Amino acid sequence: MTQTPDRDTRHNARMARKKDVVDDRIAAAQAERGVLLVNTGNGKGKSSAGFGLVARALGHRMRVGVVQFIKGRSDTGEEAFFRTQPGVAWHVMGEGFTWETQDRARDVATAAAAWAVARxxxxxxxxxxxxxxxxxxxxxxxxxxxxxxLADLRARPPMQHVVVTGRGAPPALVEAADTVTDMTPVKHAFAAGVKAMSGMEW
Amino acid sequence: MTQTPDRDTRHNARMARKKDVVDDRIAAAQAERGVLLVNTGNGKGKSSAGFGLVARALGHRMRVGVVQFIKGRSDTGEEAFFRTQPGVAWHVMGEGFTWETQDRARDVATAAAAWAVARxxxxxxxxxxxxxxxxxxxxxxxxxxxxxxLADLRARPPMQHVVVTGRGAPPALVEAADTVTDMTPVKHAFAAGVKAMSGMEW
Structure with missing residues (x-):
């Protein structure tokens, strides 16, 4: 790429202004507490972003707990990997997507048992x-x-982080959360006929 | 929660129809190949979703390579954690956000060196x-x-998955990708005055 001194100078001045803005915003944010993060929307990355934070927290020597409320399949890479890591408690409590079980009463009982572990x-x-x-x-x-x-989430230890994932986050949870991201699909390989690939979708 | 047989019956019938739709879609998607995934947008979760896929891939005993083109800070949890994992090659090539370095010529040289490793x-x-x-x-x-x-991405081994993260994905990359997600911010703890917390933001 051709470099001109003018372009570099303009770029550097713009970046100096940006640094001032960023530094000011960082200085203003000083509260320290556990964050309630919600990943919702119809796109990819809600659960995988949660699992990335598991790795991040383990790198800071935190203890981590995971409860999976819906079990998509029994051979996921994330489960196989994190079950071998010290410091992680991994619980798969769900029995499958609700259109797989087709038994609402059982799903309610399963969810209650999962919540007891989460609590x-x-x-x-x-x-x-x-x-x-x-x-x-x-x-x-x-x-x-x-x-x-929400009551149990609010009563948690003040420095504990929580990540909630899944489509269709209820408005009351969005209201209670500190950070909410909508994973918005732009395109998906599945629609183009690509099978759910190991290492990518499971 | 009160359960009525009617509600359960209606739910179960709806889920049976949903299962048919999902099963048909899964049957239609049969191509097996590496996926090019792009996580973009202004919200949280672009990089952490990538790191979650690192864990997922390691659980399938894949080898994983990571190149970080922008180094935000030197003490991230993800780097500390994944550097200790067999099967991961982790390279931090960037020197900082571009508004930190304020030196375009140096940033160009750094990016070229990073691309050589990625290639x-x-x-x-x-x-x-x-x-x-x-x-x-x-x-x-x-x-x-x-x-x-894009030429180097297209020439990669057919079963290799690639994840590209960062705001402002260029249109040509979006076009070339199989799966693209826009991490859309709904709200962020930072705006509410919460400091970037370890285990959550770094």
């Missing part, structure tokens, strides 16, 4: 990060009561 | 997943030529 993590200040994978699905189908879930 | 991974069929973290930033500021990058 224990949410009461333990030694757990630095709790990932509640696909919890939004259990809330969407009203397998769990959102008010009860 | 080697993209030529190695034993590497199952390559994560090009914040590559979009290097493309956005034209530190790297997008056509050259």
């Amino acid at each position: 224990e993590m949410l009461q333990n200040p030694e757990v630095g990060l709790v990932v509640l994978d696909e919890l939004n699905i259990a809330l969407k189908y009203q397998y769990l009561d959102v008010d009860r879930v | 080697e991974m993209l030529q190695n069929p034993e590497v199952g997943l390559v994560v090009l973290d914040e590559l979009n930033i290097a493309l956005k500021y034209q530190y790297l030529d997008v056509d050259r990058v």
Whole structure:
């Protein structure tokens, strides 16, 4: 690429101004507490971003708890990998997507059992990060009561981070969260006829 | 929650119809190949979703290569964690966000060196997943030529997955990708005055 001194000078001046803005914003944000993060939307990356934070937290020597509320399949790479890591408690509580089980009463009972495990993590200040994978699905189908879930989230230790994933996050959860991202699909390989590939989709 | 037989019956019938639709879609998607995934947008989760896929791929015993084109800070949890994992080659090539370095010529040289490392991974069929973290930033500021990058991506081994992250993915990369997600911010703890917390933002 051709470099001109003019272009470099303009770029450098623009970046100096940007640095001032960024530095000011960082100086203004000084509160330290656990963050409630929600990854929702119809696109890819909701759960995988949660699993990336598991790695990030482990790198800071935190203890991590994961509860999977919906079990898509039994041979996921993330489960195989993180189960071998010290510091991780990994619980697959769901039995499958709700259109696989086709038994609402059983799904409600399963979700209640999963929440009991999650609640224990949410009461333990030694757990630095709790990932509640696909919890939004259990809330969407009203397998769990959102008010009860929110009460337990609010009562958690002040420095504990929580990640909630799944499509269709309920408005009350979005309201309660610190950070919410909508994973918006632009395009997906599946629509182009590509099979769900290991290492990518599971 | 109160359960009525009617509600359960209606739910189960709806889920049976949904299962048919999902099963048909899965049957239609049969191509097996490496996927080019792009995580872009202004919201949280672009890089962490990439790191979640690193864990997923390692769980399938793949070898993984990571190149970080922009180095935000030197003490990230993900780097500390994954550097200790067998099967991962982790390269931090960038020197900082471009508004930190304020030296375009140096940024261009750094990006070229980073691409040389990435290119080697993209030529190695034993590497199952390559994560090009914040590559979009290097493309956005034209530190790297997008056509050259796309040519190397297209020439990679057919079963190799690639994840590209960063705001402002160039249209040509979006066009070439199989799966593209826009991480759209709904709200962010930073705006509410919460400091970038370890285990969450770094």
